[in-house]
Amino acid sequence: MDNWREDATCQKGEGASSTLDLRRAFSADVHMETIKTHRSRLLDRPHLDWRAYFVTALVAGLTTLIAGLVLCGVVLGEPGFILRVTASLVLGPDVIPVTEGSTALVLLIGVLLQFALSFAYGLVIVLVIHRWGLLVGLVGGVLIGAALYVIEIYALSFFFPWIYPLRNWLLLLTHMILGGLVGVVYELLDKYDLPYPASGA
Secondary structure (H helix, E strand, C coil): CHHHHHHHHHHHHHHHHHHHHHHHHHHHHHHHHHHHHHHHHHHHCCCCCHHHHHHHHHHHHHHHHHHHHHHHHHHCCCCCHHHHHHHHHHHCHHHCCHHHCCCHHHHHHHHHHHHHHHHHHHHHHHHHHCCCCHHHHHHHHHHHHHHHHHHHHHHHCCCCCCCHHHCCHHHHHHHHHHHHHHHHHHHHHCCCCCCCCCCCC
């Protein structure tokens, strides 16, 4: 009888130990799955909406171009100044003075470069402010636009020395307008800009 009781006790102990092992294994599997899911979401988080980026860069580039033309026309009396400065990156400093005349080629190259820079700067801004919300998009975009102006003036001057003497608040303002527009418009159009983690995930 005593042996039977001992065997029953051992079996109960083994059963309890087996159940405990199963629970531990299940908990470990759940924990690992949670970690994998979390890592997967972190990797998915920087996903960009390229359609929103394209529309944003186009809208921001066009708006900034119009704002720059108006500001230069009102303040300097020469709307084409901003296009001359931009075109000089390809054509050289000879196209900047007003005496050279705003030929169609200079203006066309200035417009094309303006949009090219808008797309390049827009991508930088979008990568930084992506999925941080509308307010951060606006403030961060403006600040990054100002930072890009500083980089443009002081870094590009090494390759284009005539750019540095042309630094002024008009160019700074157009960069800040571009940055703010990119931040706001992208956040409004970004279809992936949902609360993180997404509900129901």
